[in-house]
Amino acid sequence: MQKLLLLLIPLFVPAVGFAEPLRVFASVVPVHTFVEKIGGKHVDARVMVRPGFNPHTYDPTPQQISALAGAALYVRTGVPFEKAWMARIQSANPSMQMFDARDGIALRELEAHSDDVSGHDEEHHEEPDHEQDPHVWTSPALVKHIISRIRDKVTELAPAHAEDFARNHDAFVAELNALDLELRALLDPLPNREFMVFHPAWGYFADDYRLTQVPIEREGKEPGARALVALIDQAKRENIKVVFVQPQFDQRSARQVALAIGGVVVAVDPLAADYVDNLRRVGREFAQALQP
Numbered sequence: 433m434q435k436l437l438l439l440l441i442p443l444f445v446p447a448v449g450f451a452e453p454l455r456v457f458a459s460v461v462p463v464h465t466f467v468e469k470i471g472g473k474h475v476d477a478r479v480m481v482r483p484g485f486n487p488h489t490y491d492p493t494p495q496q497i498s499a500l501a502g503a504a505l506y507v508r509t510g511v512p513f514e515k516a517w518m519a520r521i522q523s524a525n526p527s528m529q530m531f532d533a534r535d536g537i538a539l540r541e542l543e544a545h546s547d548d549v550s551g552h553d554e555e556h557h558e559e560p561d562h563e564q565d566p567h568v569w570t571s572p573a574l575v576k577h578i579i580s581r582i583r584d585k586v587t588e589l590a591p592a593h594a595e596d597f598a599r600n601h602d603a604f605v606a607e608l609n610a611l612d613l614e615l616r617a618l619l620d621p622l623p624n625r626e627f628m629v630f631h632p633a634w635g636y637f638a639d640d641y642r643l644t645q646v647p648i649e650r651e652g653k654e655p656g657a658r659a660l661v662a663l664i665d666q667a668k669r670e671n672i673k674v675v676f677v678q679p680q681f682d683q684r685s686a687r688q689v690a691l692a693i694g695g696v697v698v699a700v701d702p703l704a705a706d707y708v709d710n711l712r713r714v715g716r717e718f719a720q721a722l723q724p
Contacts, residue, residue, distance in 0.1 A: 452474065452590070453471070453473065453474050453475050453476040454471065454474060454475050454476065454504050454505070454586060454589055454590050455475075455476040455478065455499075455502050455503040455504055455505075456471065456475050456476070456477050456478070456503065456504065456505045456506075456507065456586070457478050457479070457480055457499075457500060457503050457505070457506045457507065458477065458478070458479050458480065458506075458507040459479075459480050459481060459487070459506075459507065459508050459509045459511055459513075459514060460479065460480070460481050460487060460509055460511060460569070460703055461479050461481070461483055461703050461704065461705050462569045462702070462703060462704070462705070462707050463479075463507050463509060463533055463569060463578070464477050464478070464479035464705070465705050465706075465707050466569070466575065466578060466579050466582055466604075466707070467507060467582060467586075469579070469600060469604045470579055470582045470583050470586060470597055470600050470601055470604065471582075471586055471597065471600070472596055472597075472600050474586075474590055474593045474596060474597070475586060478496075478499065478503075480492055480496060480513075480521075481511065481513065481703075483703070483705065484679070484680065485680065486680040486681065487511035487512060487513055487680075487703070488511075488512040488513065489512075489513065490513040491513070491517075492513075492517060492521070497520070497521075497524050498524075500521060500524040500525045500528065501524060501525050502525075503525055503528050504528060504529065504589050505528065505529045505530075505531055505585060505586070505589060506521060506522075506528055506529070506530050506531065507531045507532075507533055507582070508530060508531070508532050508533065509532075509533050509534065509566050509568065509569070510532070510534055510564065510566035511566050512566075529585075529589070531581070531582075531585050533568060533569070533578050533581075534566065534568055535581070536577060536581070537568055537574055537577065539564040539565060539566075539568070540564070540565045540635050540636065540639065541563065541564060541565060542563045542564070542565045542632050542635070542647075543632045543635065543645060543646075543647050565632070565635050565636065567633045567634070567635065567636060567702055568636055569636075569702075569707075570633065570634055570635075570636045570637040570702050570711075571636035571637055571639065571640045572608045572611050572612045572615070572640065572711065573612065573640055574636055575608055575707075576605055576608055579601055579604055579605070580601065582601075583597050583598065583600075583601040607708050608708070611708050611711060611712065612640075614712065614715070615640075615641060615711065615712075615715045616641065618715050618716065618719045619641040619642075619643065619715060619718065619719055619722075620641070620642075622719060622722045622723070623722075623724055624670075624671075624722040624723070624724060625642060625643050625644055625722070626643070626644045626645075626646055626670055626672065626722075627643060627644075627645055627646065627672070627674070627676060627718055627721055627722060628645075628646045628647075628648065628663070628667055628672050628674070628675050628676065628689070629645050629646070629647055629648065629675070629676045629677070629678075630647070630648045630649055630675065630676070630677045630678060630681055630683065630685065630686040631647065631648075631649055631677075631678045631681050632645055632647035632649075633678055633702040634676075634700075634702065634714075637711075637714070643718070643722075646663070646666065646667075646672070648660075648663060648675070648685050648686055648689060649681075649685065654682075654685050655685060660685065660688065660689070663689055664689055664692045664693060667689060667692075667693045667695070668693055672693065672695065673693065673694070673695040673696065673721070674690075674695055674696055674697075674698050674717075674720075674721035675687075675689050675690045675695060675696070675697050675698070676697075676698055676699075676700045676717070676718075676721070677697055677698070677699050677700075678699070678700070678701060678702060678703075679699050679701050680701075680703065683697060698717055698721070700713075700714045700717055700718075
């Protein structure tokens with residue numbers, strides 16, 4: 433009987449070196465959606481920054497750190513919490529592969545308002561840091577690059593499911609192509625091209641569709657008094673009537689600007705899970721705000 437059991441044991445060992453479904457952690461919700469789209473039933477996709485939380489200040493839970501022990505892959509994006517936590521994330525599972533969604537992408541710099549960008553006392557005139565913008569997923573064109581690399585990586589880790597991964601990838605690319613056409617039809621004709629945002633999360637989206645975002649804050653820092661006055665003057669000068677905010681951030685400065693210009697605050701979420709439908713909604717909100 434013991435011999436029979438020993439002979440049967442190899443039948444229950446996965447053909448690749450990882451348990452199935454393949455556990456993959458993504459740093460933020462949209463990238464988690466991409467992993468789910470490509471991996472389907474063969475991937476146990478989990479997100480680190482839970483819905484509704486701020487990626488600048490997030491602290492992973494002990495349960496999340498524990499769950500990393502069973503992960504084959506972590507997809508990072510360079511959002512701020514990762515600077516503090518990446519070493520601990522890696523040490524939780526040294527054999528877990530790391531995959532950077534930004535690899536192969538020409539990263540842009542985060543915009544900052546030209547006056548008092550630091551948000552500190554105006555007597556201090558420090559040069560701003562040139563922070564790279566991690567929000568690459570707001571561009572449908574860049575998402576096509578990201579998901580092709582996710583497909584390749586999960587295929588490497590679970591080659592038995594290569595056909596499913598390829599089929600899922602191609603279906604998602606078709607969705608993204610259709611979304612891109614819709615957004616271009618909506619945004620290309622607009623005479624106004626600048627929109628005001630509290631947190632500058634929409635730069636790659638703006639680059640795709642020839643728009644310009646005007647940020648109120650930078651790196652989670654509130655604007656100083658002089659910067660706030662300059663922003664209000666700019667909004668009045670350019671007839672900006674909508675200030676877009678991200679639900680995960682404090683909205684007091686945005687509301688202050690909106691009140692001063694006789695405008696409104698509108699929430700648009702770059703961290704929503706329903707990626708394609710969300711960008712459709714965002715496109716409609718931007719189009720409405722940019723009407724003459």
